[in-house]
Amino acid sequence: MSISFESVREREAKHFLPVVNRLPVAIASGSGSLVRDVDGKEYIDLTAGWGVTAIGHCHPALVAAIAEQAGTLMQTTNLFYTLPQLDLIEKLDAITPAAITRTFMTNSGTEAIEGAIKLCHRATGRSKFIATTNSFHGRTLGALSLIGQDKHRAPFEPLLNKTSVVPFGDLEAARAEIDDQTAAFVVEPVQGEGGVNVPPPGYLKGVAEACRAAGALLVLDEIQTGIGRTGAWLALEHEDVVPDV
Structure with a gap:
């Protein structure tokens, strides 16, 4: 089932409390420096998470490291050493x-x-x-x-x-x-x-x-x-x- 930008915006307007003015783009996926919106259009991502996560999207090594940790231990507290x-x-x-x-x-x-x-x-x-x-x-x-x-x-x-x-x-x-x-x-x-x-x-x-x-x-x-x-x-x-x- 295809999803349009307008349907995403309408759904969000019913439930989400915004704190910034969003751009008219709904990001669906990413790879390297590129992201794709729900309509299939590609963009070069220069935002890098407000400049603090300049790691691109879905690098295989990073995906593997996250998956390995998620399969080992997902969450604990500062009561314990990790x-x-x-x-x-x-x-x-x-x-x-x-x-x-x-x-x-x-x-x-x-x-x-x-x-x-x-x-x-x-x-x-x-x-x-x-x-x-x-x-x-x-x-x-x-x-x-x-x-x-x-x-x-x-x-x-x-x-x-x-x-x-x-x-x-x-x-x-x-x-x-x-x-x-x-x-x-x-x-x-x-x-x-x-x-x-x-x-x-x-x-x-x-x-x-x-x-x-x-x-x-x-x-x-x-x-x-x-x-x-x-x-x-x-x-x-x-x-x-x-x-x-």
Whole structure:
């Protein structure tokens, strides 16, 4: 039985709560860099899961690995040790700065930022967070507080107290805002949704030094820049900067 795009849209409209404006395409299958819609039309997929899952579609090795794990153990909790998680953590440890010695596992980038907010608040005892203009860190309430875009923030205000936004790439503005009340400065090494904005040389290192001087923590959001997307395993390597999180 053939399925049309209109039938898919009508079915979804009855049950689904949308959070983004969808494109008029219903994806049915994919292979490599190509995807096909329900009408059989092919597209080159340049979305890569919002830029964080650049693995293509249905690569035989990946399909086999998923099938093998699903046939061995599908789900458990953090109450138990598991070898796949340990294997992954050790691989991540090998590509991160030596000073970063622990990994916190999450399901999404937003959860990673929420975890970072809680960690920095707990570690410093402070509640002031600093973000940058045009930044994007996720859509949960805590992460929204760190987004420097009114289109995302405004519908949900008031958000977390003591959150300030400074111009991205402006080291002097960052230095002026980081003080002894600051828990953390949260920044993307290269802004993604904000327009693929690259900071000037020395910016990240200067922010790191300002954070150290004030006893604040530096959080680098590498959700879209990590795992080789800028030519290094992590974008922080380009400036040899070591964050706290």
